[in-house]
Amino acid sequence: ARGHWSTWPAFASGQTVLKSHKPCCAPGERMSSNKQALLTIPKPRYLEQLESYLRKELQYLDLTKRNSQELRLQPYREIFEFFIDNFKTYKPLLSAIKNEYEATLAHQKETIHALEPLKAMVATVSEECSQQILALQEKEKVEINMLKQEKQHLLKFIDNMKEEKSSLQTQVEHLQTSVAEEYARYLNEYGARKLLLAKLNDMHNEQLNMKRHQVQDVKGEDVVKLTLALKIARQDLTKAQLKLNAMIADYGDVVPRRDFESLEKKYSDLQQETLRKDFDQLRKEYQTLLEIQRETAEERDNFFTELQQAQRSCTPRPNWAKCSEVIPGGADRWGCLAEGKTSDQLVDVLLEEIGTGLLQEMNVFPGWGKGDKVPIYLRHEGEVKNKKLTKKDVVNILKDIWKEKIALEQQRPVLPEFFLSYLQRKYGDTSAMEWSYTLYENMRLCPSNHVMSSFYDILTGKVGNLFGPWNTCILLMAMREAFPLKRQDSIQELIDASRYKLDCTEELIDYKSLFKEDEEGNPEPFVAKIRSQYIREKQEYLRELRNNLGDLIEVNAEDLKAAFCTIDPDIDDQTLDTYVGLAYQVGREQTDQEVVPVDTALERLLAGDVRRVGPAAREESKTDCVEE
Structure with missing residues (x-):
């Protein structure tokens, strides 16, 4: 509630008259009298209302709670706000003061709240430190007790050592006394021995003098002369020894004349005998060479005569080198x-x-033309356009025809009719004859190509159909197609193995019988020969790989790949990884860290399926010369 504002106790100074006012009294007495007068003036009504409100609010508070101080502060805060509201003139300043106090209190509260966890932590740390200190004290007590016990033990040990030292000192003193006595006794004995030796020497000298006088009396020779003679004899001995050494050094390698003459005679006899034998041997060889030369001359004359007769009767051999001037590609x-x-x-x-x-x-x-004698695939009147195919194109077309014809094996189509139908189906009826004539002329003019020559022979009826019994030519073409990397001698071995049951006059071969097995599961010689050739070719391939690796004892994956690429340039990456995996018996991602002995790698490759992918280098150089 708002009360009436008064200036108590200032307003009372103008209304109150002091009863005992003395003008001449001291200032101190006057001030005390003023205070007493002020106390008698009643309080302003608004002040009494505020104090009454404060007392009531404080009575209503429960000061037993934990935050009693904050509760107690609240009534004072309200009284102060009432006071500020009524104090209009100084309200801004008082409000600023109040706000500053409130901010300071809030800051202090936040600080207290922030420090409460630290207080708890400090208490915890203090407790832990106290426990650690107690533990350390207990530990130190144990260590102190142990050290005290050790100290007592060491003190006892020191006492024992002192006692032992005193005992040893006593023994040393006793021994020193004994040594001094022994030294004195030995010293006396040493002096006695020296005196005895001196006496013995004197006696010995006296005996020698007596003997010397006796010898001089007997012989009458002077000792000085004897000494001088002995000295001269020693000098002569030294000179003789030096002369003997010089003789040995100068004539040690010299042979006596008698021995030299004997050896020289033996050497001359031996040399004459050796020369005689060599001469006889050379004479025999010379006579033999003369006979050979005579026979060679006769053969030369005969050959020369035959050559003259051949030159007169035979035509001269053509110079085939001239063909290189007209053949495309030149001399190479x-x-x-x-x-x-x-x-x-x-x-x-x-x-x-x-x-x-x-x-x-x-x-x-x-x-x-269209006569009956004309093959069905060449029946045409008029001119036919030349497609101008290369050998490679012709071979590819013929291979496609073979593949389709083999797929229709059960129908057993006739090759001329199938040949024409294939061309009509692929190139149309209008262009079929152009392709037929072009293929026919290329096959007729290229007998060196086994694909074209074999197809031409079957197409023209020179050999039978491929289905059913085969002849040697068809089998040869089939094997060249199936085994393009085999050498001619290997192909011939397979041909011979396929004809092991035929008579010399028989030409047809039942190709299905080549792959039969007997009751025990053993294959026919044809299949066995293919297997043996496969093993032999694999061994040659790996032998070439071993030679390429050189003197390496161990090999890693990169070196092995490089060796494979060197001996087999046409090998692809997948096959190369397969071979390397066989050699190392690990996955592709693990081969880079592996190193194995060369012999082990070759044994593993020999046990696996390894074969050459492309032709060898020397074979490639030959095939490159044949242009399509």
Whole structure:
């Protein structure tokens, strides 16, 4: 409630009259009298209301609670706010003072709240430290007790040592006394011995003098002369020894003349005998060489006569090197084509090159007509366009025809009809004859290519169909197709193995019988030969790998891969990883950290399926010369 504002006790000074006012009294007496007068003035009504309100509020509070101080502060805060509201003039200043106090109290509360966990932590740490101190004190007590016991033990040990020292000191003193007595006794004995030795020496000298006088009296020789003679004799002995050493050094390697002459005679006799034997041997060899020379001269004359007769009766051998000037590719390609071929084969090669060259220049082929004698795949009237295919294109087309024909084995189609139907189906009826004539002419002019020559022979009826019994030519073509990396001698071994049951006059081979097994599961010689060749080729392949590795004892994955790529450049990454995995018997990601002995790696590869992927380097150099 708002009360009436008064200036108590200031307003009372103008209304109150002091009863006993003395003008001449001292200032101190006057002040005390003023205080007494003020106490008699009644309080302002608003002040009494505020004090009454404060007393009531304080009575209502429960000061037994934990936050009693904050509860007690609240009535005072309200009284102060009432006071500020009524004090209009100083309200801003008083409000600022109050707010500052409130902010300070809030800050102090926050600080107290922040410090309460620290207080708890300090209490906890203090308790822990107290416990640690107690534990350390207990531990130190134990250690102190142990040290005290050790101290007592050491003190006892020191006492024992002192007693032992005193005992030893007594013994040392006793021994020193004994040693002094013994030393005095030995010293006396030493003096007595010296005196005795002196007496003995004197007696010995006297005896020597007596003997010397006796000798001089008997012989009458002077000792000085004897000493001088002995000295001269020793000098002569030294000179003689020096002379003897010089003689040995100068003539140690000299042979006596008698021995020298005897040895010289033996040497001359032996030399003459050796020379005589050598001369006889050389004479015999010379006579033999003369006979050989005579026979060689006769053979030379005979060969010369035969040569003259052959030159007169035979035509001169052609100079095949001239062909390199007209063959595409020059001397290098002609050298590859002519290597290891006879004159008849060289004629075929030359005709093939000339024919293929002319074939590329032709734009059209003349038609064969539509007669019954004309093959079905060449029945056409008029000119046919030349497709100008390369050997590679022709071989690929023929291989595709073979694959489709093999897929239709049960229907047993005839090759000429199938050949025409394939071309019609793939290139259309209008272009089929163009492809047929082009393929036919290429096959006819290229007998050196086994694919084209074999297809041409079957197409023209020179050999039978591939289905059913095969002849040697068809089997040869099939094996070259199946084993392109085999050498000619290996192919011939397989041909011989396939004909082991045939007579010399039989040509047809039942290819299905080559893969049969007997009752015990043993394969036919053809399959056994393929297996033996596979093992042999694998051993050669690994032997070449071993030679490429050189003198290495252990090999890592990178070196092994490099060796494989060197001996087999056409090997692919997947096959290479497979071979390396076989050698190391680990996964692909673990081979980089592995190192194994070379012999172990080769044994593992020999046990696995390892074979050459591409032709060897020397074989590639030959095949590169044959251009498509």
